[in-house]
Amino acid sequence: MDIAGIEKVKGFIITLNNYRKVYNNYYSVILKRVLKNDKIKVNIRNGPNTFLGNDEVAKFAAIFANLYPYIKIITIDNHKIIFEYKGKRITLVDWVYGGSEAFTDYNWLNVSGKDVLDVGANIGDSAIWFALNGAKKVIAIEPYPFPYEIMLKNIRANNLDNIILAINCGIGKENTKIKVTKEATFRGSNLKASKEGVEIPVYTLDYVIEKYGPFDILKMDCEGCEYEAILNSKNLEIFSQIQIEYHYGCENLKTKLENIGFNVKCSNSVKVYNPHADNPNMIVGYLYAYK
Incomplete structure (x- = not known):
């Protein structure tokens, strides 16, 4: 065979x-x-x-x-x-667009009483999980309008409007704007320009930190935007814990965070072929950083 x-x-x-x-x-x-x-x-x-x-x-x-x-x-x-x-009642509208990792992979993060920045929030499942586990505030960022609109419904369905603020924007190396599709997107789609759709802002990570912070916790799963976001940021020291799903290896991210005082561990990576990404040949795993 x-x-x-x-x-x-x-x-x-x-x-x-x-x-x-x-x-x-x-x-x-x-x-x-x-x-x-x-x-x-x-x-x-x-x-x-x-x-x-x-x-x-x-x-x-x-x-x-x-x-x-x-x-x-x-x-x-x-x-x-x-x-x-695990003792939490959760409602998810359009659940087929979500993923169970929101409820299993982020339990390492101590979010109770903390302010959380969730980059790559999709339909809001991870943000809801943080809120139900005691997060004081969650800023949930999702660039694509389709999952973003679902996230708004899910925040309301779980009565978490007072904790979760959803923002329809991308994260990049500079503040700019981009037109993106309004159609259904696949989980795993990186931020891509579209000829038709709606215009959304793209912010640097530092801009989000300055505008909506301060934060204690950073969760990032943005299909490759982590490199421009992390490597160009000057304000990462505000976080006590960072968890990033890396998509093309972790070494550059690890070096950057260690150089500013974080203890960093990277999980074993796996090779993944993602047809919805610009570079479909991924090396995926989690990076954990803490002080």
Whole structure:
């Protein structure tokens, strides 16, 4: 078997395990997905019996499988989910555009009573998680209008307007403007100019810090903007903890932060091919910096 064949087998095993985690009737669900049924009856573990669309069946398994057994699904349809996870009740509108890493990968950050800057907030799931875990203030930055509008709905749905401020802007090496698409965007899309769409501002990280700060915590997942943002910033010392998902290696980021007094650790990286990025051949992992 060639490498491509091996990867397909690995992918099938992962998918099968995810379905087993989330669906009591996973054999029936898989069969109906293969048959391309538009409406599939699902018996959700720690949740209700209901019907989901073909794509939503796959998305639910992919997004929420790694939260089991700590998650309880209160209600779910193709557009909205309400669930309990580790003692927190969360509502997500248009949940298929989110990701479970918002509830698992940032628990290292001590956000309780802190001001958090969330760069790359997508539909607001990570910002909501920070707020529910005691953050005093969260500035949530998302450049693309489609997920940004969803984020606004999710902030309202969770009654967190008094804690989370969503800003529709990009982060770059200089303050400027860019026209971006209003259409649905894929998670993993870096900031790209569009001939049609709406104009949004692009700010330097220092401008955001000066305008909306001070901050204690920085979370950054912006599909490559981390290099221009971090390497050109002169105000990073205000943060006590920084977590960055790096996409093209961590060495330059690590050196910059160590030179200004941070202790820095980088996770093991993995090679990822992301067709939605300008440079699709990524080297991805997390950088953790603290004082």
